Amino acid sequence: MRLTRQLRPTTVVRAHCDVPCGIYDPAEALLAAKTVARMVEIINGLEGNETATRNKFVRCVTVKEQHAEKVKKEVQVIWSDYFKPEHLEAIPDLHTKVWNLLKLAGKNKQNVDAAAAADLVAATQEFSDLFWSTKK
Amino acid sequence: MLRLFLGASAILGWVFDASLVVRRARRGPWRAEVAEGSMAPALLPGDWLLLDPTGGHWPRPGSIVVIREPGSGILAIKRVAARGKSPELEPRESWLLGDAPAGSIDSRAYGPLDADALVARAWFRYGPPGRIGRLR
Numbered sequence: 001m002r003l004t005r006q007l008r009p010t011t012v013v014r015a016h017c018d019v020p021c022g023i024y025d026p027a028e029a030l031l032a033a034k035t036v037a038r039m040v041e042i043i044n045g046l047e048g049n050e051t052a053t054r055n056k057f058v059r060c061v062t063v064k065e066q067h068a069e070k071v072k073k074e075v076q077v078i079w080s081d082y083f084k085p086e087h088l089e090a091i092p093d094l095h096t097k098v099w100n101l102l103k104l105a106g107k108n109k110q111n112v113d114a115a116a117a118a119d120l121v122a123a124t125q126e127f128s129d130l131f132w133s134t135k136k
Numbered sequence: 137m138l139r140l141f142l143g144a145s146a147i148l149g150w151v152f153d154a155s156l157v158v159r160r161a162r163r164g165p166w167r168a169e170v171a172e173g174s175m176a177p178a179l180l181p182g183d184w185l186l187l188d189p190t191g192g193h194w195p196r197p198g199s200i201v202v203i204r205e206p207g208s209g210i211l212a213i214k215r216v217a218a219r220g221k222s223p224e225l226e227p228r229e230s231w232l233l234g235d236a237p238a239g240s241i242d243s244r245a246y247g248p249l250d251a252d253a254l255v256a257r258a259w260f261r262y263g264p265p266g267r268i269g270r271l272r
Contacts, residue, residue, distance in 0.1 A: 010165050
């Protein structure tokens with residue numbers, strides 16, 4: 001045992017990466033965008049003015065806003081931490097695309113707009129496709 | 137087999153400890169343990185490496201080096217992708233990359249490194265037993 005102790009490395013060298021190592025996945029963002037769209041659909045389908053309906057309305061609005069915010073957060077992390085300059089060569093309009101996506105998420109927070117929600121899902125899907133295209 | 141490994145590495149260890157005494161002027165590290173996965177599959181967390189801390193010149197591209205990371209100051213292990221001579225680098229500079237490109241923090245994050253940041257060259261893996269051998 002004394003031998004192994006003598007042999008032990010004296011230092012730790014880190015082959016390090018963003019922690020956890022390289023685990024980025026736009027799936028969360030996409031799921032959140034789809035949740036926003038589903039909430040808009042439910043809100044638009046609500047009828048009546050009973051307490052139960054109003055309660056559901058408030059809950060759906062809350063979930064919609066939370067998930068629109070989640071889209072922003074998930075996309076921002078991948079954008080700032082995962083994408084590197086070499087990716088920009090293949091995707092020169094990445095910044096514009098992300099910027100528009102984030103604005104779209106903001107628009108979905110503010111409004112109940114089925115078209116905007118569909119746009120958000122499409123833009124997040126495109127972002128996801130771009131992400132996976134860099135993994136090939 | 138294990139005993140052979142222990143014996144052989146004990147001798148290696150003593151040789152290196154002896155040389156450490158002899159070369160008092162040069163402070164190691166001579167042995168290092170790898171943490172984290174950005175050099176996978178060439179290096180895995182827990183690998184024990186022998187280092188050559190002599191030098192002050194970047195070894196040739198493809199070599200695995202231990203560096204003092206700019207900013208954080210931690211000891212990091214990466215691979216030399218290019219060094220001086222190549223047109224975009226200063227004579228004493230080197231461009232370092234992790235083998236697992238996705239999340240690796242390397243020259244894409246902190247740019248080219250001056251030879252002052254070079255700590256050692258990793259040249260041999262002496263543990264775990266099944267993975268002993270020269271590094272490439």
